[in-house]
Amino acid sequence: MNRRDRKKEQTRSRLLQAAISQFAKRGLYATRIEDITETADVAKGAFYNYFDSKHGLIAALLAEGIALFEAGYLDGISQEIPAPERIRALVEKQETFWQDHPEFALLFHQARGLLLLERNESKLKNAFRAYLECIARNLQGPEDQATSQSEQRIQQAAALAGLIAGYRSFAVAAGLPMDVQYVVQIAVSGV
Numbered sequence: 001m002n003r004r005d006r007k008k009e010q011t012r013s014r015l016l017q018a019a020i021s022q023f024a025k026r027g028l029y030a031t032r033i034e035d036i037t038e039t040a041d042v043a044k045g046a047f048y049n050y051f052d053s054k055h056g057l058i059a060a061l062l063a064e065g066i067a068l069f070e071a072g073y074l075d076g077i078s079q080e081i082p083a084p085e086r087i088r089a090l091v092e093k094q095e096t097f098w099q100d101h102p103e104f105a106l107l108f109h110q111a112r113g114l115l116l117l118e119r120n121e122s123k124l125k126n127a128f129r130a131y132l133e134c135i136a137r138n139l140q141g142p143e144d145q146a147t148s149q150s151e152q153r154i155q156q157a158a159a160l161a162g163l164i165a166g167y168r169s170f171a172v173a174a175g176l177p178m179d180v181q182y183v184v185q186i187a188v189s190g191v
Contacts, residue, residue: 012050019057022101028058028110055123058111062127065104070134073097074089077138084188087160090138091187094164095180105185109169132157163187 001008018040022031028076033054039043051057073093077086098105108131115124135157170176 008050011040011042011046014048015042015047015050015057016061017044020061020103023061023107023110028107028114033071055118055121058107058114059123061104061107062111062124063130065101065107066131066134068101068125069097071092074123074134076136078182079141081141082138083141086139086141087187088117090135090160091164091184092180094161095168095178095183097170105168109165112165129154135161159190160187163190 016037017030019036022035022039025031026035033047034044036057037047047057051060073096074090077089077093079086081089112128113122113156115121115128132154136153139156139160141155163186164183168178171178
């Protein structure tokens with residue numbers, strides 16, 4: 001990578017870091033592109049050299065979160081273990097990821113809400129589809145080789161992701177202590 005490419009990558013990285021910081025501080029809805037570029041010390045016009053819109057930036061951050069989750073948390077889940085143990089591991093590792101990276105927990109939560117308002121936002125939909133595909137790959141066991149990414153597997157991933165995120169959201173909102181084992185019990189019994 002030459003000097004120019006390194007500089008471009010550094011600027012893109014500064015924009016992403018500024019965005020996740022601002023989203024964590026102000027929320028997805030209240031953060032403006034100007035807030036992000038000011039925090040990153042980048043001209044507003046330069047933002048559009050890296051992202052076509054705020055949604056494009058959010059999709060890039062979601063992709064970073066998914067990559068971090070998959071590489072840093074899901075690596076140890078073996079397809080050889082029984083389905084209930086894979087589900088247990090997925091639930092526990094997802095909650096650990098949210099605890100370790102609350103900025104991504106907030107981003108994923110608010111981006112889902114944004115999609116409820118803007119249903120045709122394909123960049124965000126694609127990012128969430130990638131997230132569900134990541135979960136689906138880890139739900140798959142040797143008994144499921146023929147249906148590796150079938151719609152049924154994606155539906156199961158959506159149900160599990162919704163159970164985890166929904167439980168977490170409502171428990172936090174009501175001031176309840178998090179009981180990951182309760183979520184595991186529900187998820188495993190649903191299989």
